[in-house]
Amino acid sequence: MSSIAKERWQLDSHPARLEEILPDGSVRCHLSPRNCVIKEGGLGFCKVRGNRGGRLVTLNYGKGVHLTEETIETEAVFHFAPGERILSLGNIGCMLNCGYCHNWKTSQARYVTDNDVYYYTPEQIVETALRHGIRILSWTYNDPVVWHEFILDTARLAKEAGLINLYKSAFFISEEAVDELLPVIDIFSISIKSIDSEYYRKVTTGWVEPVLAATKKVYKTGKHVEVSTLMVTDISDDEQTARRISEWVKTELDANVPLHFVRFHPDYKMSNSVRTPISRLLQAREIAREFGIPHVYIGNVSGVDGTESKCVKCGNLLVTRYGLNAKLVGLDTHGYCTRCGHDAHFKLLEPRPCSNDTTFDDSLLDGLEQRTFDWHGDVVSLHIQVLNTQSTDAPVYHRRRFRDGASSSWTKVDLRPGESYRFIMAKSREDEVGPEVMIPSSASSNLHEVFDRAHFPTQSIEEVGVSHSDVTPILQYAGKQNMYDQLRKQGEAE
Ligand code: SF4
Structure with a gap:
């Protein structure tokens, strides 16, 4: 677990929470269920927490990728303030190493160079959001779990300033860490990859039980929770996955929790695959609806049925969506259907004036x-x-x-x-x-x-040009067992 610092961002550190000091000078980290025991000078699995002088430290406090204004739909959150602008904040490292990760260049710390890293203080982030009229901070991308200390400090400040905090995560996290998040996080968008233990072990390198336990815990406290499942072609886009996740959401959370089946694209160690056929996403949606889950959506698609919200009682169109854009068309200010008054299970923010200037003067562009x-x-x-x-x-x-x-x-x-x-x-x-x-x-x-x-x-396209892969390359697919073998061999080589 030791490593030699190659980049400037790895040099300085910040005290970490959830440490256990061991008698031999090692430290145990209690942030994720791995509970890494780290010797002096070493790093944990995530490569962004380590032991410096017998104390647990974090290497990524205040260090992340560039902050980005997006919409809340980017985070697989459809029932909280549709169309709302958010400030997305991602960092470096991850407590998992999923074979398909499309953010692997930042989630896997060994690939992160100084060019990728931006330095922020909690005050700068809150000030930026307020100045740009943004009401929600989103802790996202690689995975927020490994940015714990910085998130706690910033989210607390954000709440004091009237902002809302959204946490989008694979949620492979300890119960102690969840307890620390609950006072400051308002919305949880949780990616449950599957209910299958073998899948978790072989594809994500984690295990499913803590993910499910943590999801239940935050739901029980009354937080806004949405669940998404990436449907990986020929591995987790089958009927059984859809059935098991639907059953779990319905029995362990609530049938009204929005559920998203998300389209996969080949990436990282799973480039030798194909995009999830849309027919399988639609089939998963049908299965979930048969289970009695009314708010089921498909993700990473545009212009396809399965992204809009309709009233489950009268069929009225409530929210239209195209890709990452959403428009309220049939909801009142309390989140009820405007036609029949049924509770559509939406949380909305105060409306605000349209930002578009209708009296625009072209000379402003001179x-x-x-x-x-x-x-x-x-x-x-x-x-x-x-x-x-x-x-x-x-x-x-x-x-x-x-x-x-x-x-x-x-x-x-x-x-x-x-x-x-x-x-x-x-x-x-x-x-x-x-x-x-x-x-x-x-x-x-x-x-x-x-x-x-x-x-x-x-x-950027200035560095690498415009991509020529209009549709993700469709290569010959090797099959589930071969994919598991391939991931195992790559894991051994790392
Ligand atoms: S966050 Fe998880 S992976 Fe990282 S050091 Fe702590 S226990 Fe290990």
Whole structure:
């Protein structure tokens, strides 16, 4: 468990919680169920917690990937403030090593270089969210479990400032750590990969029991919980997985907990696979509904049935969704159906005025530089990162372009001097061609193609070009047992 620091971000450390000091100078970490025992100078499984001088420390306090404005749909949360903008915050490392991870470049600490790492204080994060009119912080991407101390400090400050905290996690976490999160986290989006122990062991390197126990625990405290399951092609996209997860949600939580079946794309150690056929996601949805779960959705799809919300009593359309965009169309302010008054199990925030300026003056764009991007194949969302190099505030404008030549109205983002800001644009309807962004000529900007939700791309198209894989490469698939063998061999080689 020892390692030699190669990157600057690994050098300094911060005291860690949930430590147990052992008589021989080792420490035991009680943050995740691994309970790593770490010798002086060593690191735990996650490679971001270690033993320095006989004390447990964390190497990633205040160190993460670039903060990013997204929508709450990015986090597989459909029944809390649909369409709400969130500030997504991801870090480095993970207590798991899932074979399909699409954030493996940041979740697996050995791949993280100093170029990927941004430094934040709790105060900076809260101030950024408030200044950009964002009401929800989302702890997400790699996995928030291993950012425990920084999350507790920031989420506490955020709550004091009136913000809401969302925690999107695989939730391989100890009970003690859950106890510490409960006072500050409001929404839990939990990824339960499967109910099958063999799958957990072989594909995620973890085990399922603590995940289920922690999920039950947060649900019982009355927190808003949504559950998602990644349907990995030919491994966990079968009827039995759908049946077992539906049964578990219904019997151990509640039938009204929203359940998401999420489309997989080949990545990391499971690149030699194919995308989940949509027919299997729809079949899983049908199975869950037969079990009596009314709020079932499919994820990582656009323009497909199974993403909208309808009233289970009268069939009224409540929320329309396209990709990562959502619109309330049939809910009152309490989350009830506007047609029949049935409780649709939604939590909504106070409405606020529309941000689009209808009296926009084109001269505001004078001197700004235009950047455009065309949606192609599976790439239907984009992270736009802009650094304001000026010593004064600088505006960035963005809008959507449609096939008939029309455009949406402009949305403005104000950047402080020296501020670097990243925000998502996601295709909102079938005839949308792509985004258009107007950026001050003195600013530097990067565009990052996003592959599926909660994906944090580390490389921009300026560095690696526009992807040519319009649809995830479909290679010959080796079969479930071969995939397990392949993962085992790769694990041994690491
Ligand atoms: S968080 Fe988990 S993996 Fe990391 S050191 Fe602690 S027990 Fe080990």
